[in-house]
Amino acid sequence: MGLNLWQTVKSLVMRNDAEAFDEVESDQDPVLELDDDVRTVITGAMEHAKGFSPKVIASWALGGVLALSVVTSAFAGGSPATPPNAPEPPSPAPVVQAAPESEEEPQASDVRVSVVVSEQWPMEDAEAASVVVEVTGTADDGEEVAQSVSVVPGSSRALILEPGAYSVAAKTSEVTLADMVFVASGQTLAVDGSGDDLSATVTFVLDEAKTQEIADAKAEAQRAAEEEAARQAEVERQAAEEAERQATEAEAARQARAAAAEAQRNEQTVYITDTGSKYHNAGCRHLKESKHAISLSEAQARGYEPCKHCH
Numbered sequence: 001m002g003l004n005l006w007q008t009v010k011s012l013v014m015r016n017d018a019e020a021f022d023e024v025e026s027d028q029d030p031v032l033e034l035d036d037d038v039r040t041v042i043t044g045a046m047e048h049a050k051g052f053s054p055k056v057i058a059s060w061a062l063g064g065v066l067a068l069s070v071v072t073s074a075f076a077g078g079s080p081a082t083p084p085n086a087p088e089p090p091s092p093a094p095v096v097q098a099a100p101e102s103e104e105e106p107q108a109s110d111v112r113v114s115v116v117v118s119e120q121w122p123m124e125d126a127e128a129a130s131v132v133v134e135v136t137g138t139a140d141d142g143e144e145v146a147q148s149v150s151v152v153p154g155s156s157r158a159l160i161l162e163p164g165a166y167s168v169a170a171k172t173s174e175v176t177l178a179d180m181v182f183v184a185s186g187q188t189l190a191v192d193g194s195g196d197d198l199s200a201t202v203t204f205v206l207d208e209a210k211t212q213e214i215a216d217a218k219a220e221a222q223r224a225a226e227e228e229a230a231r232q233a234e235v236e237r238q239a240a241e242e243a244e245r246q247a248t249e250a251e252a253a254r255q256a257r258a259a260a261a262e263a264q265r266n267e268q269t270v271y272i273t274d275t276g277s278k279y280h281n282a283g284c285r286h287l288k289e290s291k292h293a294i295s296l297s298e299a300q301a302r303g304y305e306p307c308k309h310c311h
């Protein structure tokens, strides 16, 4: 469809006919619209290369059209030292893409990707030493772009991005460092093809609410631990108290048994005689003359002593 640039230029040069320009314009070729600059380049090439073959002139003219932005001023000055470098006549297919109306190819841009952090950011923390920033989007030529770069907080790294629309964001949008929560905000980035240097920033700020939640949770855990320790201490105190009480009870019981045994022994019935100073068990041979029953405690109270034969 349409006219091929090379063929058009060659045709114009070989015919060397001003009316040819009008013919081309009347064709309304969408690829090749012959504006005044193109016309100047071609006619300039024809003027300054008189005597060469039309093919050579056409080559020069085509080179001039393709390098229009450079060549126009030279020919407009009226005395170019040399024609632009004459390219080998290119094959038609690739030349079609170099339409004169696209004055410059879209340029990639250098993009500085910065990471900015709030003052609370723990710089000394090894985990906080760098942040991975992801750049994703679609270039104008349709290619999906996904790059990631590790950036030291407070500094920047350079990327080259083709024209397109991108998103610049932290790989991890929420990070917890030294019991503080930081959230990241990125940005969109349009690379417009001008080739100008650009910058993009990812910013981390302290999330005070979430950080407070961590502090509250730690305080609660601390309080619970202290409560548990106090409860444990109380259990141990009660156990010690119970052991003490049981020991006291056991001692009291022992003393009670001893006392009961003593009382039992004291209430034992013994026997005394009319004349002796000893007390006896029943059946003792010293009880043949006289025998009077008396309680042991009574006998002891009255100064009687145990008989050596029966006690």
Ligand SMILES: [Zn+2]
Residues within 6 Å of the ligand: 279, 280, 281, 284, 285, 286, 287, 307, 308, 309, 310
């Ligand atoms: Zn006796």
